[in-house]
Every structure is written in structure tokens, then in C-alpha cells.
Amino acid sequence: MLRAGLSKHGKKAVSLHKTGPQVAQELLACIxxxxxxxxxxxxxxxxxxxxxxxxxxxxxxxxxxxxxARSCFQxxxxxxxxxxxxxxxxxxxxxxVRLLRSGWEKS
Amino acid sequence: MRNTYQFDETDQETGYSWLHxxxxxxxxxxxxxxxVLMGGGIAFYVWYxxxxxxxxxxxIAGYAFAITGTLFAMFAGILYSRRRRSHKKRVVGxxxxxxxxxxxxALLALVFLFLHSFGNFNPRTGTxxxxxxxxxxxxxxxxxxxxxxxxxxxxxxxxxxxxxxxxDRVESISQKLxxxxxxxxxxxxxxxxxxxxxxxTSSPVSLAGGPLSNHFPFEYRNxxxxxxxxxxxxSLEATPQELSREAGQYRFVPDKKSELMRPGALMPGARxxxxxxxxxxxxxxxxxxxxxxxxxxxxxxxxxxLVTLGLTLWHLIFAAQLLLPTLMHK
Numbered sequence: 001m002l003r004a005g006l007s008k009h010g011k012k013a014v015s016l017h018k019t020g021p022q023v024a025q026e027l028l029a030c031i032x033x034x035x036x037x038x039x040x041x042x043x044x045x046x047x048x049x050x051x052x053x054x055x056x057x058x059x060x061x062x063x064x065x066x067x068x069a070r071s072c073f074q075x076x077x078x079x080x081x082x083x084x085x086x087x088x089x090x091x092x093x094x095x096x097v098r099l100l101r102s103g104w105e106k107s
Numbered sequence: 108m109r110n111t112y113q114f115d116e117t118d119q120e121t122g123y124s125w126l127h128x129x130x131x132x133x134x135x136x137x138x139x140x141x142x143v144l145m146g147g148g149i150a151f152y153v154w155y156x157x158x159x160x161x162x163x164x165x166x167i168a169g170y171a172f173a174i175t176g177t178l179f180a181m182f183a184g185i186l187y188s189r190r191r192r193s194h195k196k197r198v199v200g201x202x203x204x205x206x207x208x209x210x211x212x213a214l215l216a217l218v219f220l221f222l223h224s225f226g227n228f229n230p231r232t233g234t235x236x237x238x239x240x241x242x243x244x245x246x247x248x249x250x251x252x253x254x255x256x257x258x259x260x261x262x263x264x265x266x267x268x269x270x271x272x273x274x275d276r277v278e279s280i281s282q283k284l285x286x287x288x289x290x291x292x293x294x295x296x297x298x299x300x301x302x303x304x305x306x307x308t309s310s311p312v313s314l315a316g317g318p319l320s321n322h323f324p325f326e327y328r329n330x331x332x333x334x335x336x337x338x339x340x341x342s343l344e345a346t347p348q349e350l351s352r353e354a355g356q357y358r359f360v361p362d363k364k365s366e367l368m369r370p371g372a373l374m375p376g377a378r379x380x381x382x383x384x385x386x387x388x389x390x391x392x393x394x395x396x397x398x399x400x401x402x403x404x405x406x407x408x409x410x411x412x413l414v415t416l417g418l419t420l421w422h423l424i425f426a427a428q429l430l431l432p433t434l435m436h437k
Contacts, residue, residue, distance in 0.1 A: 100123040
């Protein structure tokens with residue numbers, strides 16, 4: 001569920017996580033310009049946007065993508081540069097939840 | 108650093124531990140350089156204090172520490188900010204390296220400015236500037252810890268707010284509650300309507316003519332008395348006017364002894380769903396709180412940068428006022 005926009009006090013409210021269908025929609029809307037990855041201060045590996053998009057929604061998660069998902073500190077630096085107004089931050093949160101759940105399933 | 112990644116089914120990753128750490132070659136190099144520079148500064152400090160009688164902030168070594176520390180602080184502040192705002196020669200992953208250099212330079216600046224004090228903590232401008240620097244470094248260290256812990260906490264709360272299929276759990280619970288409400292209302296409507304003769308009885312009292320007639324509403328006046336009625340006659344038998352508690356339409360009348368007073372009797376599962384809904388709402392509130400913590404901690408760090416900058420400038424002006432006359436007279 002995304003709750004973004006202005007709060008009742010006129011300040012920009014924080015956005016919450018997104019649901020699976022919303023994340024899928026955002027992934028489909030991604031044009032692959034790489035702007036979000038270029039603006040990310042947490043990413044320390046040269047992973048490509050197509051690899052990240054492919055592994056975000058479902059399926060197995062590779063080591064570099066998992067490492068990036070764990071390193072992401074939800075600063076929101078990736079949101080502003082997106083030319084299509086997508087929230088990579090929310091997509092990364094989806095990936096984090098997937099990792100969290102997969103760890104519990106494994107144990 | 109790999110330019111393209113070929114996925115191998117065997118390297119599937121799972122789990123999200125609290126203190127995940129996967130060292131990289133670049134990180135190790137940066138940490139090594141920082142430790143070498145820090146060690147060099149400390150070694151020089153020890154050597155100088157043992158061999159020189161003038162171990163003070165305004166000695167040659169003191170100035171050297173001050174200038175080096177200020178340069179490191181400037182590198183820490185400027186390089187990362189410039190890299191973040193720059194739109195030229197951007198490479199994926201380079202901003203992370205800049206962030207790490209930012210931390211390295213900040214720690215070096217703190218150590219060198221601390222050495223510049225030579226243990227002199229008189230309540231003067233320099234000491235306040237140093238306190239500002241310490242507060243800034245502590246806020247940075249706590250910020251990095253929050254960067255690790257808060258997203259993990261947010262992921263835990265987001266997990267609570269999503270169903271196993273990744274749908275909105277609030278919506279899912281609301282739909283279940285709605286289904287319960289519909290089911291119950293259908294049950295209520297499904298009750299057999301009571302027969303008219305059981306519920307509607309004509310008034311036994313003739314309102315026409317009698318002394319009480321003027322006390323009744325206008326529409327009842329002058330109506331004939333259907334059955335004879337004696338005010339003195341009292342019977343313990345159930346009269347047609349009495350309500351039968353067993354009648355269908357009174358099923359939902361609250362009664363302490365009634366089975367209906369049992370929790371969840373009217374809406375089985377509703378309370379559990381309501382509790383679940385509250386739990387999800389709280390999880391979302393916590394998620395929002397953690398996000399605000401991340402956001403406002405950065406603002407606090409920037410605020411401390413400004414405060415430290417102000418205190419440092421104050422100290423530099425103060426030091427210049429002391430130094431310039433001395434240099435002019437030489």
C-alpha cells in the first residue's frame with residue numbers, strides 16, 4: 001500500500017510499502033534508464049537494471065541482487081531521478097520482504 | 108566488479124539477517140588507508156609530545172594537525188556532496204565508494220582535530236568546535252547503524268502488512284469482515300417474519316367518551332371499545348399484549364443469560380479479524396515511524412554539519428585574531 005503525497009500539515013509524507021500487483025505494475029513501467037541505480041549510495045556492485053527488475057518480483061534471487069537488497073537503506077535517493085515517477089525504494093522493499101520470508105521458510 | 112551478471116540457478120540467495128556483512132576489496136582498501144593515516148598522525152603526536160617542549164594547539168605540530176584535520180573535514184563534506192549532485196561521468200556503484208570515503212575522511216578529521224587540541228579542553232572556541240565535530244561523528248555512526256537496522260525493521264513490518272501472496276492484508280481482512288457482516292445480515296433477514304396476529308393487537312381500551320379520553324392522542328379518540336375491559340381484573344395468564352421472548356424478532360435483544368451474549372456469537376470470527384486489523388494498522392504505523400527516523404536522522408546530521416561549520420568558523424576567526432598580530436610584529 002502506498003501512502004505518499006502531502007500530509008494534513010502540508011508536509012511530504014513518507015511512502016509505505018507496495019503490494020505485489022503494484023510492484024509488478026511498476027516493474028512493467030520501468031524503462032531501464034538506470035537513473036535510480038546511478039543515484040543509489042548503497043549499491044557497490046555494477047548490477048544492471050534488467051537483472052534487478054527480473055529478480056525483483058519473483059523467482060530466485062542472485063547473490064549480487066540479494067546483497068544490494070540487504071544494503072539498501074531506504075533513503076529514497078532513487079525516487080526523485082526516475083523519469084517515469086516510479087518508486088524503486090518500494091520495489092527494493094518488496095525484494096527485502098521476499099528475502100526475509102525466504103529465510104524463514106528455509107529455517 | 109563485474110559488468111554483467113550471468114545468473115546461475117545454484118547461487119540463489121535467501122534470508123535477511125540483522126547484521127549482514129559482506130566485505131569487498133574496495134572497502135578493505137579504504138579502511139586500510141584510513142588506519143594508516145590515523146596511525147601516522149597518532150605516531151607523530153606521540154613522538155612530538157616526547158621530544159618537543161611546546162606541545163600545544165598553537166605549536167607548529169598543533170597547526171599541522173589543525174590544517175590536516177580541516178582538510179580532511181572539507182574532503183568529507185565536499186567530495187560526497189559533489190559526487191551526489193554531479194551529473195557527469197556517473198558510474199553505477201561509485202556513489203557508494205564516495206560515501207565510504209566520506210566516512211573515512213570524517214573519522215580522520217575527528218582524530219586529527221582531537222590531536223590538535225593536545226589535551227587542552229579549556230572552554231574556548233576550539234573546544235566547542237571539537238565538541239561539534241564529535242557530535243557530528245557520533246550522529247554519522249548512529250546514522251550508519253540506523254541504515255542497517257531500520258530497513259530490516261521496516262521489512263518486518265511490511266511483511267506483517269502483506270498477505271502470503273503479497274496483497275494488502277488490510278484489504279483482505281476488510282473483505283472477510285464484510286463477508287461476515289453480509290452473512291449475518293442475511294441470517295437476520297432470513298428469519299421468518301412474525302405473524303400479524305402475534306404482534307399487533309388492538310387496544311383493549313375504548314378511548315371514546317371516558318374520563319381519560321382527553322389524555323390520549325387525537326387519533327384514538329372516539330374509537331369503539333372492542334372487548335370489555337375491567338380495570339380491577341388482573342390475570343396471570345399471558346395476554347396477547349405481552350411480548351414473547353421466544354419470538355423470532357426478539358432474537359437479538361441483549362440478555363445477560365442469553366447465548367447471544369457470548370463473544371463472537373453474532374459474528375463468528377469478527378473479533379479475531381478486528382484484532383488482526385489492529386495489528387496490521389500498528390505494523391504500518393511502526394513502518395512509517397522507522398521511515399521518519401531514517402529521514403529525520405539525515406536532517407539532524409546536516410544540521411550538526413551546519414552547527415560544526417559555524418563553530419569552526421568562529422574558532423578560526425578567534426585564532427586569526429590571536430595569530431595575525433603576533434605574525435605582524437615578527
